[in-house]
Amino acid sequence: MKIPSNQLTPRKKPKSNLVGKRIQQSSIFVDLMTLAIGLSVVLFYWSLNPIAFSQLSSPVLNSSSKNPLMISISNPTKIIHELVGKYITISANLNYLRSDKTLDNSTKDGIAYISIVDVKDKIPVDLEDWSVEKGLYIPSISAGQSLPLEWNVRLVKAGSYTISVLFNENRNPFSDPIVSSRINLEVLPKLNLNPSNVLLVAFGVPSLLIGFLGALNYLRGRKTGVYR
């Protein structure tokens, strides 16, 4: 019995149908890939900035923005131009704002300090020679109170700096520091070239001493008979 050839071989599907299905599958694949890449990008950024994301969802951001403590700079100008070697005074006010949530008898304590950043070198400045008082301990500040803070800063090196005042609360070690707005500081170089003519002293003193000692030696020599 002869089997018809068309019964043994599977029936060929129409070509156009196959191509359509493949296109459909590949578009799903592309969609899935795009979704995966998008998710991985989001997750990657999430892993880089966990604090930022957690802050977005947590009430910390709201609490910091509504922090009853505030530092305001009371210097008249926000840009200071001064020469090297001069002293400037940085004045600020630490305010504990009275809010509905704050108890009347609640007090806070902490350390207020200044931070100077060298803008050109992009490094914070060691305050060793800049200021005698690095930090001020505030034993207590009660709600509604305002404390004046003051630092005398000596301008040691020429350059561009920013100065800000910070306050770290002692009782809550995980609280964010309170930061004031910044003061821009332009320290201009000062050349101390030859004030009051150093040459006169630099050459005059040894010359005078040579003259004086020579005269002394000669007079003694005359007395003892060395010089006749």
Next chain:
Amino acid sequence: MIYLIIYKLELAGSFYSWRGAIWIITVASIYSLVAYLLLTDKELSLLDQSEMLFTFSQIIIVLGLLMSAINSSSAISTEIEGGTLECLLLTPIKHSQIAIQKMLSTETIWIILYLISIPYTIVLANGTNLAIPAILYVGLYGTVLSFAISMISIALSWILKNSKNSIMLAIMIVLLLCAPSLFFGTSLRRTDFGLMLESINPYSHAINSLDSILVDNQQAFYEQLPHIWPILVFTMVCSIIFLKVTKKFEVIKL
């Protein structure tokens, strides 16, 4: 006055001849060089004037201490080596008086060295209010430390009876005193070890005090008392050693 004979003799040796007085010209030349460089070199001129004065004050004190140490450490040993101690002991002067007069002659050398530095200090402090504090405090610390170093060096000179050894030891003492301030970095000075060394080191106290006077503008005397009393204690300890050692000199044939 018979008591000042040795003092006058010692001074005469330091002034009346060119060889004796060459140190005065050398010191003045060092001061001139430093002041000239500080005020004419463009890079160094960018330093604040208080920093310049502080550097210059350090140089004055270090030079003074070195001069005092070298001059005093050979005071007795040269007499022994030259065989003149016997003659000196025959004079009707107490043994401690001999040592005191030699110490006073060293102190006079410091005073001359200090007086020479005053015109330079005035020029470096031109236009600031730092000239008088710099002159006064350098004078105070230099004089007290010079006394202490002179006394300990004279005591060493008698104990070792050898100029070479006593001069070397005296210079080493001065370098040891200067080491924390001159050779230690800021980070090392802030460690417990560095802080401990600085708290017992009279030279460090003098330099830290000058730093706070000239750089930090804390010129009141009471603000410097925490630095002054350790220097005075050190000087008192040195004077006790000096008086005990120089009470009696004996000629021993070596």
